[in-house]
Structures are given as structure tokens and as C-alpha cells.
Amino acid sequence: MEEAQCTSLSPPLSLHGQFDGFLWSVAVINPGFCFGVSKLRFGSVLDADPGHGKLPLVSVQDRDHKFLTKAVEEAYRGVECSDGGPFGAVVVRNDEVVVSCHNMVLKHTDPTAHAEVTAIREACKKLGKIELSDCEIYASCEPCPMCFGAVHLSRIKRLVYGAKAEAAIAIGFDDFIADALRGTGYYQKANMEIKKADGNGALLAEQVFEKTKEKFQMY
Amino acid sequence: MEEAQCTSLSPPLSLHGQFDGFLWSVAVINPGFCFGVSKLRFGSVLDADPGHGKLPLVSVQDRDHKFLTKAVEEAYRGVECSDGGPFGAVVVRNDEVVVSCHNMVLKHTDPTAHAEVTAIREACKKLGKIELSDCEIYASCEPCPMCFGAVHLSRIKRLVYGAKAEAAIAIGFDDFIADALRGTGYYQKANMEIKKADGNGALLAEQVFEKTKEKFQMY
Numbered sequence: 261m262e263e264a265q266c267t268s269l270s271p272p273l274s275l276h277g278q279f280d281g282f283l284w285s286v287a288v289i290n291p292g293f294c295f296g297v298s299k300l301r302f303g304s305v306l307d308a309d310p311g312h313g314k315l316p317l318v319s320v321q322d323r324d325h326k327f328l329t330k331a332v333e334e335a336y337r338g339v340e341c342s343d344g345g346p347f348g349a350v351v352v353r354n355d356e357v358v359v360s361c362h363n364m365v366l367k368h369t370d371p372t373a374h375a376e377v378t379a380i381r382e383a384c385k386k387l388g389k390i391e392l393s394d395c396e397i398y399a400s401c402e403p404c405p406m407c408f409g410a411v412h413l414s415r416i417k418r419l420v421y422g423a424k425a426e427a428a429i430a431i432g433f434d435d436f437i438a439d440a441l442r443g444t445g446y447y448q449k450a451n452m453e454i455k456k457a458d459g460n461g462a463l464l465a466e467q468v469f470e471k472t473k474e475k476f477q478m479y
Numbered sequence: 480m481e482e483a484q485c486t487s488l489s490p491p492l493s494l495h496g497q498f499d500g501f502l503w504s505v506a507v508i509n510p511g512f513c514f515g516v517s518k519l520r521f522g523s524v525l526d527a528d529p530g531h532g533k534l535p536l537v538s539v540q541d542r543d544h545k546f547l548t549k550a551v552e553e554a555y556r557g558v559e560c561s562d563g564g565p566f567g568a569v570v571v572r573n574d575e576v577v578v579s580c581h582n583m584v585l586k587h588t589d590p591t592a593h594a595e596v597t598a599i600r601e602a603c604k605k606l607g608k609i610e611l612s613d614c615e616i617y618a619s620c621e622p623c624p625m626c627f628g629a630v631h632l633s634r635i636k637r638l639v640y641g642a643k644a645e646a647a648i649a650i651g652f653d654d655f656i657a658d659a660l661r662g663t664g665y666y667q668k669a670n671m672e673i674k675k676a677d678g679n680g681a682l683l684a685e686q687v688f689e690k691t692k693e694k695f696q697m698y
């Protein structure tokens with residue numbers, strides 16, 4: 261059996277009283293690193309119920325409050341367990357928590373075991389599918405490019421996050437965190453040599469796709 | 480025991496004859512998505528040995544040829560095993576293969592199990608450390624943003640890849656592959672709602688870092 265990468269949901273820490281007065285900013289990602297506000301999902305809920313405009317908004321906030329609280333609790337829990345950095349993530353489907361995970365980098369000796377990647381991996385295993393288009397993810401902090409890539413690849417429909425990357429950067433984390441959603445770090449700042457094969461080498465590597473395309477199902 | 484995510488090194492496929500005439504392009508990533516050629520590692524090897532200028536270059540090409548061949552073989556092998564898409568990756572340290580892996584997305588029901596992520600995870604486990612600054616990675620195809628993020632986080636010192644993303648895109652893979660290294664796709668094209676907590680919600684999530692910074696080792 262593979263070692264569990266998520267903690268079970270334990271009693272909540274004493275954080276709830278501090279969550280009063282939630283405010284939210286919402287964006288829908290558009291091509292080319294532009295942010296828009298033209299497709300807000302809870303906006304359409306309000307439109308559908310004009311007589312009770314305030315109630316659905318409060319409901320959505322309460323719901324988001326609840327799941328983000330779990331993600332923040334996971335962040336603290338991960339540090340208490342010495343599993344990794346202070347990051348948590350929760351995958352939700354139909355108002356139910358599918359998995360609640362935290363950073364497992366140290367525990368698993370795995371630099372890819374960020375909270376979001378771990379949560380996506382565990383949610384897919386639990387649900388028995390590689391796409392989570394009926395799920396949302398709540399992250400305690402803005403996802404780094406690796407994690408946002410994983411969110412994109414899993415087809416998760418909605419991302420809610422708490423802290424801006426700068427809060428993590430302030431205590432020493434890599435500022436590339438900020439690149440996925442806002443592009444304010446330096447994603448490719450690594451002084452790493454990158455070499456691309458050309459000529460026959462590139463041709464051979466490219467032929468892999470043409471030669472195998474009949475043998476696997478696109479996903 | 481966790482299920483192995485890498486294949487062992489089996490006898491090479493009959494690809495070697497096609498690798499004659501390798502040509503290479505090399506870049507060193509600089510901040511701000513700029514590519515430069517000012518810090519070529521094998522360039523300095525040539526400078527240090529002016530009397531035998533050709534030999535080190537051929538050696539480097541042969542060496543890269545050998546390891547990229549393994550990555551391409553892994554790509555084919557992964558499809559033959561129905562483990563996932565046609566992508567392979569090899570991590571090398573001191574001229575020795577640490578792990579040779581392929582895409583395991585279907586096998587593990589895990590959308591994050593790309594070849595590069597799998598190879599990094601397995602190499603870290605094998606070497607017992609979360610940073611691979613003494614390693615190189617050979618990828619059969621240009622890494623997607625998630626994978627490049629993983630390469631960056633693992634501190635791998637050198638990346639060599641074969642096919643341009645367009646070869647994969649041509650048979651139906653997500654064009655976000657091309658965004659990490661060249662920014663020619665649409666990394667954030669997903670029509671996904673992204674919501675950031677503000678006010679007390681953001682404050683509480685940001686406090687995680689300040690409140691835990693003494694309890695974990697930065698990495």
C-alpha cells in the first residue's frame with residue numbers, strides 16, 4: 261500500500277472566530293495572462309434570484325469561508341507534523357470535501373509534493389479518474405507555477421486561495437510562487453542550462469508522437 | 480511498499496542508428512523569459528582545452544545523445560505499457576543514470592504523473608534528498624509548465640530535451656506545454672474561476688507564514 265499523503269480531517273483548530281468579515285476578489289483567467297471579471301459564477305446565481313440578492317452571496321461566502329478554513333488548518337497541521345512547509349489544500353465536490361492535504365515535501369522527500377499537487381493526486385486516486393472538472397480546490401496560499409499547472413491539467417473548475425504569494429516569499433520561499441497567477445516573480449530565473457536537440461535528434465524525439473498516436477487514448 | 484513509478488533500464492530499442500548527426504541548440508534561462516547564450520557550460524570546456532577543441536564537443540554530444548536516447552526509449556515504452564502518454568525523462572548524476580521514467584498518468588490515475596515529475600520524485604527518493612543540484616534531466620519533449628516548475632523546485636542544474644511541444648500539440652496534447660520555456664501557448668487559457676480571499680480571510684491565511692516560520696526549516 262502506498263503511504264497516505266493526506267491527513268484525515270481532524271477537529272478544527274481554533275481559527276473560526278477570526279474569519280469574520282471575509283471579503284473576496286474574483287477573477288476568471290483569460291488567455292494571455294489577462295484577468296477579467298465577466299464570468300463570475302456567483303454573479304449568475306445572484307442574477308437568477310434577484311429578490312434575494314444578498315442571501316446567495318452570503319451563502320457562497322460562508323461556503324468558501326468553511327473550505328478555506330480547512331485549507332488554512334491543514335497548513336498549520338503540516339508544520340506541526342514536520343511534514344513540510346506551511347501550505348494546505350482541499351478538494352471539494354458537490355459541497356463535500358474529497359481530500360484535505362498539506363505540503364509533504366519533507367515527509368516524502370519529494371520537492372513536487374506541494375499541498376495542491378498532493379491534493380490533486382489523492383483526489384484522483386479516491387475518485388478513480390484523472391480529471392476533476394466537477395471539483396473545486398481551496399488553497400491556503402496562491403499556487404506556484406507547478407501547482408497551477410497541476411490544477412490546469414486536472415481540469416478543476418474553480419480555485420479559491422487565501423494568502424498572496426508575497427506572504428510566503430516574506431519568510432524565505434521562492435518568489436517564483438507568484439508567477440503562475442500574477443507573473444510578478446521570475447518564473448525562469450534559475451541559472452540553469454537548457455539545451456534542445458536539433459537535426460536528427462529532434463526529429464527522432466518528435467517522431468515519438470506520430471508513431472504512437474494510434475496506441476493511446478488522448479487525455 | 481509504494482508501487483514503482485519508474486521502469487528499470489531494459490535493453491535499448493533499435494533507435495541508435497537514427498541518432499547520427501545530432502545538432503543542438505543551447506540556452507541559459509535568464510530572468511524575465513529571456514534566453515541567452517552567454518553561459519554555455521560546454522563552451523567553457525572548449526575554452527579550457529584549445530588544443531583539442533573538437534573532442535570535448537563531440538564527447539558532450541555523444542553523452543547527450545546517449546541519455547536523450549534513453550528518454551526517447553522511455554517514451555515509447557510508456558505507450559507500449561499503456562501507462563500514459565508518449566513522454567520519457569531520465570535523471571543523470573555524474574554520468575550515471577539515477578532513474579529512467581515515463582508518463583504514468585493512466586497507470587496511476589494521476590494527472591501530475593508526467594515523465595519529468597515522476598523522474599524527479601523517484602530520483603529524490605532514491606538519493607534521499609529533496610534537491611538535485613548535482614543532477615541533469617533529459618526529457619524526450621519540451622517540459623510543460625508543471626514539469627518545468629518541478630525541475631526548478633528540484634534545483635536540477637541542466638535540462639536537455641528533444642521534441643518541441645508542437646510535435647505533441649499536433650496530435651492533440653494541450654498547447655500549454657509550450658508555455659514554460661517559450662511562452663507560445665496560453666498557460667492560463669483555462670476558463671476557470673479564480674477567487675482570492677481579501678480582508679480577514681486573506682489576513683488569516685497570510686498569518687500562517689508568520690506564525691509558523693520558526694517551526695520549519697526553509698527549503
